[in-house]
Amino acid sequence: MRTQAAILWEARTEWKVEDIELDPPRSGEVLVRVAAAGLCHSEEHHLTGDVPFAAPMIGGHEGAGYVEAIGPGVTLVKPGDYIVFSSVPNCGRCPSCAEGRQNLCDSAAGIMGGRHLRDGTSRHHASGGEDLTITCLVGCYARHTVVSEASVIPVDPSVPPAVACLTGCGVATGWGSAVYAGGTRPGSAVAVVGCGGLGSAAIQGARLAGARRIFAIDPVPFKRDKAREFGATHVAPSVTGALDLIREATWGRMCDVVVLTMGVGRADMMDDILALAAKRGRVVVTNIYPATQARPLLTMNGLGQWEKQVVGCIFGSVNSRADIPRLLGLYRDGLLDLDGMVTRTYPLEEINAGYQDMRDGKNIRGVLAMSLRALPRSRRRTGATSRRPSLHR
Ligand SMILES: [Zn+2]
Ligand SMILES: [Zn+2]
Numbered sequence: 109m110r111t112q113a114a115i116l117w118e119a120r121t122e123w124k125v126e127d128i129e130l131d132p133p134r135s136g137e138v139l140v141r142v143a144a145a146g147l148c149h150s151e152e153h154h155l156t157g158d159v160p161f162a163a164p165m166i167g168g169h170e171g172a173g174y175v176e177a178i179g180p181g182v183t184l185v186k187p188g189d190y191i192v193f194s195s196v197p198n199c200g201r202c203p204s205c206a207e208g209r210q211n212l213c214d215s216a217a218g219i220m221g222g223r224h225l226r227d228g229t230s231r232h233h234a235s236g237g238e239d240l241t242i243t244c245l246v247g248c249y250a251r252h253t254v255v256s257e258a259s260v261i262p263v264d265p266s267v268p269p270a271v272a273c274l275t276g277c278g279v280a281t282g283w284g285s286a287v288y289a290g291g292t293r294p295g296s297a298v299a300v301v302g303c304g305g306l307g308s309a310a311i312q313g314a315r316l317a318g319a320r321r322i323f324a325i326d327p328v329p330f331k332r333d334k335a336r337e338f339g340a341t342h343v344a345p346s347v348t349g350a351l352d353l354i355r356e357a358t359w360g361r362m363c364d365v366v367v368l369t370m371g372v373g374r375a376d377m378m379d380d381i382l383a384l385a386a387k388r389g390r391v392v393v394t395n396i397y398p399a400t401q402a403r404p405l406l407t408m409n410g411l412g413q414w415e416k417q418v419v420g421c422i423f424g425s426v427n428s429r430a431d432i433p434r435l436l437g438l439y440r441d442g443l444l445d446l447d448g449m450v451t452r453t454y455p456l457e458e459i460n461a462g463y464q465d466m467r468d469g470k471n472i473r474g475v476l477a478m479s480l481r482a483l484p485r486s487r488r489r490t491g492a493t494s495r496r497p498s499l500h501r
Contacts, residue, residue: 111252116163119154136179143270144476144477147454149396150220154243158400160399196428223245251478272446282424305472311335366389372395389417455482
């Protein structure tokens with residue numbers, strides 16, 4: 109079938125929205141009509157050249173949509189089902205999945221930089237005939253995509269796609285970083301460094317897990333204001349600026365959990381970040397670092413003498429099959445604010461404008477709403493309010 113997708117042909121260029129040819133789903137695969145896709149920071153690392161990728165690649169790994177067709181052998185979903193993409197596939201059978209570590213599913217090797225489907229062939233082809241890779245085995249910056257059954261999670265159809273999509277990457281990742289990887293408990297002091305999509309979810313996870321103090325650190329005033337709405341008790345513009353604040357508010361004990369969710373990680377900040385952590389405090393490294401800038405500077409004695417921990421975290425250490433429905437349930441009950449995280453929606457054709465707003469610090473999360481069409485230039489400025497109803501399908 110013919111559809112449209114946003115393709116990155118090489119680093120340091122723009123997304124190109126083009127017609128593509130999409131093959132029908134093969135064995136174990138699902139054709140999905142994408143309804144909404146979040147503009148996650150991960151793809152930006154490919155665009156800037158920080159992280160290599162297999163070009164040409166369709167972006168998008170945080171999305172929601174409707175199953176249109178299934179290939180042979182698919183039993184998990186049927187046409188018409190409403191799904192959220194799991195940005196890490198969840199095969200359920202590999203050793204990692206069998207141990208309950210679905211976020212480390214062995215079928216996810218190398219997915220971030222774009223891959224073909226699990227059998228190594230492509231369903232997605234550019235109009236010139238070139239095979240296209242899809243990021244995270246999803247590729248949902250598109251009106252339709254074909255993915256493995258392992259990449260779809262059937263969910264409650266009453267949650268609108270523009271908010272449900274966030275749970276497929278950013279919200280699960282941020283929330284799980286504070287709750288699972290960080291181990292936030294009632295009474296914990298938690299610092300969240302970087303308050304975009306991941307950080308906003310980490311703050312809410314910490315709040316729901318019972319944190320007593322939540323310190324939100326971000327240089328952008330708008331994001332600090334939003335952080336307070338999500339549950340931060342204190343805010344600071346920088347890591348070094350937060351030191352005295354945290355020392356005073358915790359009687360010198362510092363933070364039990366420090367979650368790193370800045371859009372672009374800075375390994376040379378690691379010593380300052382470790383200073384925020386308490387005895388046995390845990391620093392959760394969730395964000396992505398430029399390939400050239402990944403060596404931390406650490407004062408090793410601080411680690412040993414205070415028993416500090418630095419732990420890595422991918423996809424919030426969540427189990428997407430259990431946790432995506434769990435997060436949507438919390439949203440339904442009014443305990444998790446997803447509406448407040450979607451700052452603005454854009455038509456697929458305006459993906460580059462959406463990423464520019466992210467670079468400019470204007471969005472907690474921008475979301476592509478596939479039902480929207482690009483407006484004529486003269487009407488765009490007034491688009492913000494007229495776009496709002498698209499949150500609901
Ligand atoms: Zn993501
Ligand atoms: Zn697996």
